[in-house]
Every structure is written in structure tokens, then in C-alpha cells.
Amino acid sequence: MKFVSTRGKVEPLGFSEAVMEGLAGDGGLFVPEFLPDISNKLESWRGLSYSKLCFEFFKLFADDIPQGDLEKIIDASYKKFDDAQIAPLSKLDDKTYLLELYHGPTLAFKDFALQLLGNLYEYLLEKSGRVINVLGATSGDTGSAAINGLFGKKNVNIFILYPDGRVSPLQERQMTCTGASNVFPIAIDGTFDDAQAIVKELFGDADFKKKWSLAAVNSINLARILAQCVYYVYAYLKLPPDRAQSARFVVPTGNFGNVLAGWLACKMGMKVRGFTVATNQNDILYRLFKTGVYEVGEVKPSYAPSMDIQVSSNFERFIYFAENKDTCKVREIMQAFKSSGKWIFENFNADVFSSVRCDDSSIKKNIRNVYEKYGKIIDPHTACGFENLDGGVNVVLSTAHPAKFPEVIKSAISRDVKSPILEELKQRKIERMECGANSDFIREIIKERGIRK
Ligand SMILES: Cc1ncc(COP(=O)(O)O)c(C=O)c1O
Numbered sequence: 365m366k367f368v369s370t371r372g373k374v375e376p377l378g379f380s381e382a383v384m385e386g387l388a389g390d391g392g393l394f395v396p397e398f399l400p401d402i403s404n405k406l407e408s409w410r411g412l413s414y415s416k417l418c419f420e421f422f423k424l425f426a427d428d429i430p431q432g433d434l435e436k437i438i439d440a441s442y443k444k445f446d447d448a449q450i451a452p453l454s455k456l457d458d459k460t461y462l463l464e465l466y467h468g469p470t471l472a473f474k475d476f477a478l479q480l481l482g483n484l485y486e487y488l489l490e491k492s493g494r495v496i497n498v499l500g501a502t503s504g505d506t507g508s509a510a511i512n513g514l515f516g517k518k519n520v521n522i523f524i525l526y527p528d529g530r531v532s533p534l535q536e537r538q539m540t541c542t543g544a545s546n547v548f549p550i551a552i553d554g555t556f557d558d559a560q561a562i563v564k565e566l567f568g569d570a571d572f573k574k575k576w577s578l579a580a581v582n583s584i585n586l587a588r589i590l591a592q593c594v595y596y597v598y599a600y601l602k603l604p605p606d607r608a609q610s611a612r613f614v615v616p617t618g619n620f621g622n623v624l625a626g627w628l629a630c631k632m633g634m635k636v637r638g639f640t641v642a643t644n645q646n647d648i649l650y651r652l653f654k655t656g657v658y659e660v661g662e663v664k665p666s667y668a669p670s671m672d673i674q675v676s677s678n679f680e681r682f683i684y685f686a687e688n689k690d691t692c693k694v695r696e697i698m699q700a701f702k703s704s705g706k707w708i709f710e711n712f713n714a715d716v717f718s719s720v721r722c723d724d725s726s727i728k729k730n731i732r733n734v735y736e737k738y739g740k741i742i743d744p745h746t747a748c749g750f751e752n753l754d755g756g757v758n759v760v761l762s763t764a765h766p767a768k769f770p771e772v773i774k775s776a777i778s779r780d781v782k783s784p785i786l787e788e789l790k791q792r793k794i795e796r797m798e799c800g801a802n803s804d805f806i807r808e809i810i811k812e813r814g815i816r817k
């Protein structure tokens with residue numbers, strides 16, 4: 365399988381090369397050259413364990429890695445989850461299910477892909493004798509999941525940019541209390557969008573990227589998206605067969621990676637009713653799906669900080685498919701959006717997407733309602749998914765453990781939620797760097813601390 369750029373200006377790459385490349389050289393995002401049809405495989409996948417299902421799915425894409433090696437990489441990636449189901453699907457009532465994606469080592473859905481990506485990098489580096497400097501941007505969860513996925517791996521240094529004061533205190537501790545000498549968390553004076561823009565700028569500087577062997581852990585990396593497709597298929601196969609096709613996945617959304625993964629699985633043949641893009645008050649995607657106007661707004665801090673994002677990186681992948689793979693059109697749209705912050709889609713086709721918007725007061729209300737109705741404590745991001753559920757079968761993705769956001773939970777339902785993993789971090793020293801939201805500062809940090817052969 366080859367992978368092509370959404371902007372069409374670079375040669376297609378095989379799986380391993382595309383993973384190592386991260387962002388395509390033309391600034392686009394890699395997507396599979398074609399989407400395999402999984403509809404005739406689904407029945408034979410029913411009953412597989414999570415990691416076996418992941419292996420069957422990945423085989424369709426990672427065909428340049430010997431299957432025995434791929435299977436070992438994937439098996440190792442789901443060892444640190446604290447639930448044997450890996451992604452348990454709990455039934456809340458006849459029509460409402462919760463897909464619990466917070467049982468990984470850093471208590472958020474990012475572990476599904478980043479444990480796997482960490483092991484993939486280790487494998488590819490060992491084969492090639494290369495070293496990498498991982499550069500990522502986070503609004504709270506990708507950073508800690510990437511650090512955990514790469515922890516203790518040789519030949520890797522990790523630079524994670526996050527918006528100072530705009531992630532939860534415990535999320536910050538997860539990144540800054542590791543004590544690892546190859547991990548550099550950098551608090552920038554800006555928003556997640558600023559951090560992501562810096563990362564994309566540095567990946568777009570071909571000389572710098574090559575010299576410092578930059579590698580991506582954000583969902584610009586196609587392996588992230590593919591790994592995230594798997595839990596949709598897993599949940600689909602866990603639903604009673606008479607329910608699966610009428611199910612709608614409700615996805616708390618920020619950078620559009622999670623919901624895009626589900627939509628791709630659907631385009632590959634996993635037939636469902638649709639996908640709800642659930643935003644917080646940073647509602648660029650909500651406005652888009654309602655009006656066809658894609659217009660950036662100011663990033664406003666919310667109770668769901670990891671979704672405090674306006675420029676949703678993976679939306680470019682959606683545009684690519686929605687515009688029938690017309691890379692020229694993708695370039696035109698991305699260029700116009702970059703210069704004016706706006707694009708109006710004529711005759712916008714929302715496909716199977718719908719959207720809801722959840723402000724801070726509704727986040728608290730939804731946490732309270734779910735607790736009172738089902739006795740379940742959900743985190744503020746998941747709470748966005750409970751906004752205005754329609755009357756059909758809904759699978760709400762629960763993207764983080766509530767213990768990461770104890771203050772919001774306390775003020776919503778007067779309950780203390782704790783996790784031993786997070787409690788232990790409170791004893792440790794925070795080690796972080798601070799700088800302005802300027803790519804030159806980050807360049808200097810990488811030059812000083814980066815690893816080179
Ligand atoms: C807890 C949580 N929920 C939801 C999201 C949104 O996911 P995505 O950025 O893939 O849309 C994020 C951040 O990515 C997150 O950390």
C-alpha cells in the first residue's frame with residue numbers, strides 16, 4: 365500500500381517511510397492511496413481480541429513490515445492497559461453505549477495509537493540505525509501519551525510544546541514529572557493552535573527537518589489515524605448485530621483526528637448511521653457542519669481544555685476525500701484558509717456527519733446528568749458528547765479518565781475522583797522549559813538538546 369499527500373506534490377511513499385516522514389514534504393497529510401474494502405472481512409473479525417483485530421486491520425496498510433514483526437509490535441502495544449477488553453463498551457441504557465477509551469497508561473484515548481507508534485518507531489530505528497527528534501504539540505493528552513509510548517526507547521529525544529496554563533495541572537504533571545533526560549516539555553506562551561503551527565512550520569523546513577530527523581507523534585502521522593480506526597471496528601463488532609448498523613458514534617472533537625478515523629472505517633465498509641462531531645465552545649467545526657463556512661475564531665479556554673482548538677489539523681484529510689481527491693482544490697482551500705482564516709464551501713455536503721456544541725455550563729450539566737442517570741462519572745470532554753443526544757442508538761466515545769480533571773468533576777457533582785497513577789505524580793518535581801510562541805526559540809532548543817548521529 366502506498367500513501368499519498370493530500371496536496372499531491374510529493375511522491376507516494378510506503379507505510380514505513382510515510383510514518384517516518386510524518387508531515388508530507390508539500391505540507392500535506394498522508395492518506396492511503398486507496399481505502400481497502402473491509403465489509404467482507406468484518407464477520408470473520410468478530411470475536412477477535414483487540415490486538416488481533418488491530419493486527420488484521422494494520423496488515424492491510426503496513427505491508428512493508430513482515431507480518432510476524434508487525435504482530436509482535438501490536439501485541440506489545442496493548443500490554444499496559446488496565447482492562448482486558450482494552451476498549452470496553454459499556455451499555456448505559458437500551459440506546460446509549462459508552463466506549464471507554466481511557467484504560468491505557470496515560471488515561472486517555474491517545475494511548476491506543478501512541479503505544480503502537482512508540483513501538484513502531486523503536487522497530488524502524490533499530491532496522492535503519494537512525495535517530496529521531498520527536499516534535500509534537502499538545503493540548504494535554506497527546507504529549508503525555510507520546511512520552512509514555514516512547515519512554516525508555518533508545519535513539520529518541522522528545523520535544524513537546526504545550527500551551528502554558530491551558531492544560532489541566534495533572535496533564536502537565538504527566539508530561540513534566542517523568543524525570544527522563546531525553547524528554548523536553550516546553551510550555552509556550554500561546555494556544556495549542558500556536559504550538560501546532562510551530563510544529564508544522566518546522567516540519568515544513570525541509571533542511572531543518574532532515575538535519576534533525578524530526579518525527580511526528582501528532583495525528584499528522586498517518587499511523588495515528590489508522591490505529592484509531594481500530595477501536596471503532598472493535599466497538600461495531602461488540603454491538604448487538606441488529607444495533608450496529610443503526611449506531612451513531614458521538615465523538616468529542618478538537619483536532620478532528622478521532623472522528624476522521626471512524627469516518628474512514630465507515631468509508632472502508634463499516635456501515636453505521638453516522639458520526640456526531642461534539643465540540644466545546646471552540647466551535648469552528650460545529651459552525652462548519654451547520655453552515656458550510658469554515659472560519660477560525662479565537663481559542664477560548666474551556667472546562668474541556670484538550671479540545672481548546674480552532675485549526676483542526678485533520679480536517680484537511682476530510683477535504684481531500686470530500687473534494688474527490690482533487691489535490692489542486694485542497695491546495696487552494698488550505699492556502700486561502702491560511703491567508704484569510706476562512707473558506708466558504710459552496711453546496712457543502714456534510715456526508716454522514718452532524719454536530720453539537722457544548723459550552724462550559726452544559727459540560728457540568730451533562731456530567732451531572734450522566735452521573736445521576738447511570739452512576740457513571742465522565743470527564744469534561746466526554747461530557748460534550750452527551751449534548752443533545754438524538755433518539756437513536758448512540759455510542760459516545762469516552763476519551764479521557766475523569767481523574768485528569770478533578771476540579772471540574774468536583775464542581776459538577778461534588779465528588780473527588782482520583783487515580784493512583786496521577787496521585788503518585790504529585791510527589792514529583794516538575795521539570796519544564798518555557799518560551800514564547802515563536803518557532804525560532806524552538807529551533808534553538810532542538811539545536812541545543814537534539815540528538816544526532
Ligand atoms: C480527552 C480528549 N478528548 C477529545 C479530544 C479531541 O480529539 P481529536 O483532536 O482527535 O478531535 C482530545 C484531543 O485530541 C482529548 O485529549
Ligand SMILES: N[C@@H](CCOP(=O)(O)O)C(=O)O
Nearest residue numbers: 502503504505506582583619
Ligand atoms: N487534544 C490533543 C491535541 C493534539 O491532537 P493530535 O490528535 O493531533 O495529537 C492533545 O491532547 O494533545
